[in-house]
Amino acid sequence: MLEFAILGLLHESPMHGYELRKQLTTKLGAFRAAISYGSLYPTLRRLQAAGWITEESGAPAADAPLLTNRRSRVVYKITAEGKERFQELLSSAGPETFDDPGFGVHFAFFARTDQATRLRILEGRRRRVEERREGMRDVLSRAAERLDAYTLELQRHGLDACEREVRWLEELIAHERSGRPPEVTTPSNLPPDQPEQ
Amino acid sequence: MLEFAILGLLHESPMHGYELRKQLTTKLGAFRAAISYGSLYPTLRRLQAAGWITEESGAPAADAPLLTNRRSRVVYKITAEGKERFQELLSSAGPETFDDPGFGVHFAFFARTDQATRLRILEGRRRRVEERREGMRDVLSRAAERLDAYTLELQRHGLDACEREVRWLEELIAHERSGRPPEVTTPSNLPPDQPEQ
DNA sequence: CCCCGATGTATCGGGGCGATACATCGCACG
DNA sequence: CGTGCGATGTATCGCCCCGATACATCGGGG
Numbered sequence: 001m002l003e004f005a006i007l008g009l010l011h012e013s014p015m016h017g018y019e020l021r022k023q024l025t026t027k028l029g030a031f032r033a034a035i036s037y038g039s040l041y042p043t044l045r046r047l048q049a050a051g052w053i054t055e056e057s058g059a060p061a062a063d064a065p066l067l068t069n070r071r072s073r074v075v076y077k078i079t080a081e082g083k084e085r086f087q088e089l090l091s092s093a094g095p096e097t098f099d100d101p102g103f104g105v106h107f108a109f110f111a112r113t114d115q116a117t118r119l120r121i122l123e124g125r126r127r128r129v130e131e132r133r134e135g136m137r138d139v140l141s142r143a144a145e146r147l148d149a150y151t152l153e154l155q156r157h158g159l160d161a162c163e164r165e166v167r168w169l170e171e172l173i174a175h176e177r178s179g180r181p182p183e184v185t186t187p188s189n190l191p192p193d194q195p196e197q
Numbered sequence: 198m199l200e201f202a203i204l205g206l207l208h209e210s211p212m213h214g215y216e217l218r219k220q221l222t223t224k225l226g227a228f229r230a231a232i233s234y235g236s237l238y239p240t241l242r243r244l245q246a247a248g249w250i251t252e253e254s255g256a257p258a259a260d261a262p263l264l265t266n267r268r269s270r271v272v273y274k275i276t277a278e279g280k281e282r283f284q285e286l287l288s289s290a291g292p293e294t295f296d297d298p299g300f301g302v303h304f305a306f307f308a309r310t311d312q313a314t315r316l317r318i319l320e321g322r323r324r325r326v327e328e329r330r331e332g333m334r335d336v337l338s339r340a341a342e343r344l345d346a347y348t349l350e351l352q353r354h355g356l357d358a359c360e361r362e363v364r365w366l367e368e369l370i371a372h373e374r375s376g377r378p379p380e381v382t383t384p385s386n387l388p389p390d391q392p393e394q
Numbered sequence: 395c396c397c398c399g400a401t402g403t404a405t406c407g408g409g410g411c412g413a414t415a416c417a418t419c420g421c422a423c424g
Numbered sequence: 425c426g427t428g429c430g431a432t433g434t435a436t437c438g439c440c441c442c443g444a445t446a447c448a449t450c451g452g453g454g
Contacts, residue, residue, distance in 0.1 A: 002410080018433050026336050027348060030355030033296040033329070039410045041435055046409095072418095073433065097443085099230040110347035132230070139223050150307035151224060157365055158227030161358065168354055199441080215402050236441045238404060243440095269449095270402065294412085 001102050002035065002043045003052075007086040008109045010053060010078040017041065017074065031104025044076060052082035091117045093124050098132045119176050126169040133162035198299050199232065199240045200249075204283040205306045207250060207275040214238065214271065228301025241273060249279035288314045290321050295329045316373050323366040330359035 002024075009015065009023050017040060024035045047053045056075045078086070090113050093106070103125050110118050136159040140152070147155070199221075206212065206220050214237060221232045244250045253272045275283070287310050290303070300322045307315050333356040337349070344352070 016433075017435090018431095026332075026340070027344075029329075029333065029336070030351040033294055034411095036411045036413095037433095037435070038412070038437080042409080097230060104351065107351050108348055111345035132226075135223075136226065139226070143223070148308035151305055153369075154227040154301065154304050161361075164358075164361075172350075213402075214404090215400095231442095233442050233444095234404070235406080235443070239440080 001105055002039055003047060004086070004089045004102075005105050005108070006040075006043060006047060007052060007078060007082055007089065008112070010076055011083060011086055011112075014056075014075050014077040016076065017044065020076070027108050028101070028104055031107075032101045047082070048076075050085075051079060052085050053078050093117075093121050098128050115176065119173065122169055122173050122176065126166060126173065129162050129165050129169065133159060133166065136162065198302055199236055200244060201283070201286045201299075202302050202305070203237075203240060203244060204249060204275060204279055204286065205302075205309070207273055208280060208283055208309075211253075211272050211274040213273065214241065217273070224305050225298070225301055228304075229298045244279070245273075247282075248276060249282050250275050290314075290318050295325050312373065316370065319366055319370050319373065323363060323370065326359050326362050326366065330356060330363060333359065 005024055005028060006020065009020060009027070015023070017037070021035055021037065021040055024040075028035070044053070044055075048055055053076050056077060057072065090109065103121065106113070106121050113121075136155055139147075140155055140159065202221055202225060203217065206217060206224070212220070214234070218232055218234065218237055221237075222230075225232070241250070241252075245252055250273050253274060254269065287306065300318070303310070303318050310318075333352055336344075337352055337356065
């Protein structure tokens with residue numbers, strides 16, 4: 001999950017950890033909150049051990065302030081195997097749980113995903129949210145009198161959010177089916193379906 | 198967090214693990230998805246070690262099917278110290294992160310929380326969601342042209358959800374301030390501000 | 395009669411998180 | 425001019441939670 005996101009970002013350009021975290025936070029910010037260093041660095045270590053990325057002791061750019069001592073910045077770079085791995089993860093759907101942040105991560109890289117996979121992931125997500133929605137409806141209709149007002153309100157709010165997300169997914173799915181893959185308002189700078197290398 | 202929720206449920210009545218999980222799933226279902234047994238049982242173990250709850254080898258009720266062998270159901274029960282602990286947790290606000298499920302848990306037990314604490318927690322939550330909302334607005338306004346269409350759409354959807362939650366919280370806060378603590382539509386069976394024992 | 399789904403208890407490995415520590419850099423304010 | 429603070433930057437530790445899995449019992453329907 002984090003592995004997928006990191007590979008995706010490093011696929012675009014090499015980076016050091018701090019920058020990586022910032023990009024992760026904004027890119028995945030919609031479904032996840034902040035990525036902790038306690039997750040980031042161990043994951044980088046794992047990726048490195050698996051051979052998906054390599055570590056380079058930061059080559060100072062033209063404007064680099066001279067880093068006299070050890071512990072300078074470390075730049076991570078994706079390998080060919082890492083790119084393969086990323087392509088593999090691109091078409092694999094996340095697990096079947098509702099609050100899985102994996103959906104948000106996948107969505108964030110939809111520009112690099114082929115349309116069939118996009119559709120599959122969107123529909124999978126819709127199914128899970130619908131299931132959750134039904135569960136909440138059951139609670140609200142069948143057990144309403146056994147719950148206090150605050151719990152009910154919480155349930156109502158959750159149900160509302162589910163319904164809204166289902167509608168959002170419906171729109172995305174319809175849009176996806178009707179040919180034109182990208183979105184409504186703004187132009188993209190990453191043309192889809194163009195795996196480089 | 199789980200600790201808090203378990204104490205809250207056992208405060209209402211003793212239960213065994215399976216039932217506990219079901220109740221947790223519906224009660225906290227709005228902000229969290231499902232509680233795993235891999236969390237539940239270790240937490241029960243911890244609570245037991247701390248002395249907040251006790252374990253009773255399931256006394257068979259009148260209709261109990263005779264459980265001949267070992268491994269029958271285990272009923273957990275809150276202790277006096279556990280009730281103290283719960284009262285202590287009731288008035289403590291969760292951590293300062295956005296996607297902290299602690300808010301949902303606290304909210305689920307608002308019927309047992311005094312109004313001042315309710316207000317404090319609601320306002321704390323509002324502040325955090327507002328911060329997140331501002332962050333997303335910045336991304337959308339400042340870095341819009343540097344992101345692909347899907348990432349933008351994800352951001353838009355997240356921003357929308359934040360705005361909606363802020364509005365929801367505003368309503369709850371206003372309602373809370375204007376005297377009448379419970380909610381709008383349905384009657385409650387747990388009168389607030391009545392700590393038993 | 396037999397199997398299946400619900401009930402029920404429990405463990406294990408893996409991975410994410412908050413807290414924390416530490417070092418450097420640029421700059422604003424006194 | 426210097427100093428101290430906030431941003432940049434790397435890294436670890438312990439805690440907790442999750443998904444997968446195993447196992448046992450029970451009621452009922454084919």
